[in-house]
Amino acid sequence: MSAARPAIAVHGLGKRYELDTVVDKVGFEVAAGTCTALVGPAGAGKSTILRILLGLVRPTTGTASVGAPGAVARIGGGAPVGGMLTPRGLHPARSARDHLTIYAAAARVPETRVEELLDTVGMTEHADQRAEELSAGQQTRIGLATALLADPPLLILDEPTDGLEAPERTRLHDFLRGHVRRGGTVLVASRSLAAVVPAADDLVVLSEGAVVYTGTPAKLRRGHPDRIVVSASVPVALATMLAARGYTDTVIRPDGRLAIAEATETQIQDAARAAGVRLDAMTPDPIHPDRVLAALTTPRTATPRGPAYLPPAYPQHPVAPLRQPMPYGIQR
Structure with missing residues (x-):
């Protein structure tokens, strides 16, 4: 600035x-x-x-x-x-x-x-x-x-x-x-x-x-890049080969699939051949900006912070408690 x-x-x-x-x-x-x-x-x-x-x-x-x-x-x-x-x-x-x-x-x-x-x-x-x-x-x-x-x-x-x-x-x-x-x-x-x-x-x-x-x-x-989601026969071996080639931003999801950032589909295929790993599926997973926003703004608690109050300049009528904000998109 x-x-x-x-x-x-x-x-x-x-x-x-x-x-x-x-x-x-x-x-x-x-x-x-x-x-x-x-x-x-x-x-x-x-x-x-x-x-x-x-x-x-x-x-x-x-x-x-x-x-x-x-x-x-x-x-x-x-x-x-x-x-x-x-x-x-x-x-x-x-x-x-x-x-x-x-x-x-x-x-x-x-x-x-x-x-x-x-x-x-x-x-x-x-x-x-x-x-x-x-x-x-x-x-x-x-x-x-x-x-x-x-x-x-x-x-x-x-x-x-x-x-x-x-x-x-x-x-x-x-x-x-x-x-x-x-x-x-x-x-x-x-x-x-x-x-x-x-x-x-x-x-x-x-x-x-x-x-x-x-x-x-x-x-x-840069902190929330697009990814390619890959189903592989040996995910750990593929992730290791990708890391050796400089593609270190790889996440293993709970279902065993790899979510790979920075590498292209061709680069992933080359790494899989070098590692002797079979690829079963590759799916692009572009991240929508509002998914990023949802990840940043997840509420700290599952209950409302408290009742909503209007400024003193407005009539004080009874109001319903604030609902938790609805997250955008699907979180990773």
């Missing part, structure tokens, strides 16, 4: 609601001119951290600073930070165009910006539909347009791929990468690693309110 002041700096951040700790000693930085993904299952503390960064929730412990020197908006002198949270904050009876027009007036930006952003997020033809008539993905796109009204250099986005189809996700990734290339900075929160990793320069993975991984997607990928 460069010596320049980061766009976002979080140190020892904690948030507690009565008996429930939702964020615990979290620390990370987001370098200016990068996209960082804050990833974790439901209940990991992502949305709470974003709300703290946007000044909507007061932390119990620690500090969180937002904004690098010179981070000023480029339109109308508005705020240097654009935020999109969940829920999206759309009035059900208000059209997409009216929603943006009202917020444009509040942000003191020209009304021409509304039409520009409707086109940017692909909502021009749905601009006069009421929010209650829009799909989840369309509501997300209007939420993103709202965050972009003042052309802020720093974007803080909660689940920006929620409800988007594959082509729309690709369009969002292209937009976020373009924003970074123009000198902007992005912090994006997501339940799915696969949904945000194409746009991310850095990752912060949360589990049960704590950080369990920080680093680049490439570094995380």
